[in-house]
Amino acid sequence: MRRRNLDLAAAVLVAIVSSAAAIAKAPNAVMVVPGLALFVVPGVLWTDVVLGPRVRGLARVACAGTLMLAVPVLGGLLLYAAGVALSRLAWVGLLTEATLLAVVVLFFRRRAAEPEPGLDPERGEDEQAEDDRPQSAAARRPWISRWNLAAFGLAAVVAASGVGFAYAGAARQQYPGFTQLWLVNRHSSPPAAAVGVTNQLDGPGRFRLVVLRKGAPPVRWDLDLARGHTWQHMVPFNGSTTMTANLYRLPDVTHPYRHVVVYELPVF
Numbered sequence: 001m002r003r004r005n006l007d008l009a010a011a012v013l014v015a016i017v018s019s020a021a022a023i024a025k026a027p028n029a030v031m032v033v034p035g036l037a038l039f040v041v042p043g044v045l046w047t048d049v050v051l052g053p054r055v056r057g058l059a060r061v062a063c064a065g066t067l068m069l070a071v072p073v074l075g076g077l078l079l080y081a082a083g084v085a086l087s088r089l090a091w092v093g094l095l096t097e098a099t100l101l102a103v104v105v106l107f108f109r110r111r112a113a114e115p116e117p118g119l120d121p122e123r124g125e126d127e128q129a130e131d132d133r134p135q136s137a138a139a140r141r142p143w144i145s146r147w148n149l150a151a152f153g154l155a156a157v158v159a160a161s162g163v164g165f166a167y168a169g170a171a172r173q174q175y176p177g178f179t180q181l182w183l184v185n186r187h188s189s190p191p192a193a194a195v196g197v198t199n200q201l202d203g204p205g206r207f208r209l210v211v212l213r214k215g216a217p218p219v220r221w222d223l224d225l226a227r228g229h230t231w232q233h234m235v236p237f238n239g240s241t242t243m244t245a246n247l248y249r250l251p252d253v254t255h256p257y258r259h260v261v262v263y264e265l266p267v268f
Contacts (some may be wrong), residue, residue: 005110009101011041015096031088033098038095044067045102049109071098080146177201177227181258183211183239183245193262195245196232199225207249207257213243222250 018034047064075094182199199205204226211219223231247258
C-alpha cells in the first residue's frame, strides 16, 4: 500500500515546493521546473480518478493530456468569474488545490480497495476474481466502460469550451486609446529638438504642452487634436543639459498626462 501511494507523496511534494516558491516570489528561472510539474500533476492524478488504474494505453494518455488543459482552463474561468486577479500566486494556488483534492480522493479510494487477506496485493480482488469468469465473458468485456468514455468526452468538451471562451474573450478585448508624446534631439544646426503629439484616443482631445529648458522661458501650446491627428514642432536646443516636455490633458493642468525628458551630454 505504501508503494502504491508514492505517486501521491510526490504530488504533495511538488505542490508544497511550488507554493513555497510562489509565496517567496522566486525568480521565473527558479519557478520553471516546479511550475511545469505542477501543471502536469493535476491532469495525471485526475486521470487516475476518472479512469481508474485498469485503463491504460492511448485512452489514458489522451485523457491525461485533456485534463492537463481542462483543469487550468476551467479553474481560470472560475477565478475570473470570482473577480480574482490571474496572478502567478493565484495560478499556483489553483493547481495546488486541484492536486491536493485529487490526492485525497485517490488516497481514500485506494484505502477502500485494499485487498483482503489471501489475495495477491499486486493484482487486487477484481483481477483475481476475473480469472474465475468464463473466457468468453472476459473477451466480451469492453476495453473501456461507458462511464469512463463519458467522463473522457466530458473532459474533452470542457477543454474545448475553455479554449473557445479564452479565444473569444481575447478577440473581444477593447483597449482604451492613448496619446503619444515624443521629444527627440535632432543634433541639427542650429541645435534643435523635435516635440510632437499624436492623439489616438477614442475621440478628439484637448491638450496643453509645456516645454521647459534650462536658462530659457517655458514654451506652451494649447492643442485641439482630432483622433489620429499629429502635431509636431521644432524647439531650439541651445546647449542646455536637459529639456523637459509635459503634456496635460485639459482641463487638468496640474498633473502631467505624459512626460518626456531628453538629455544633452556635454562634449569634452
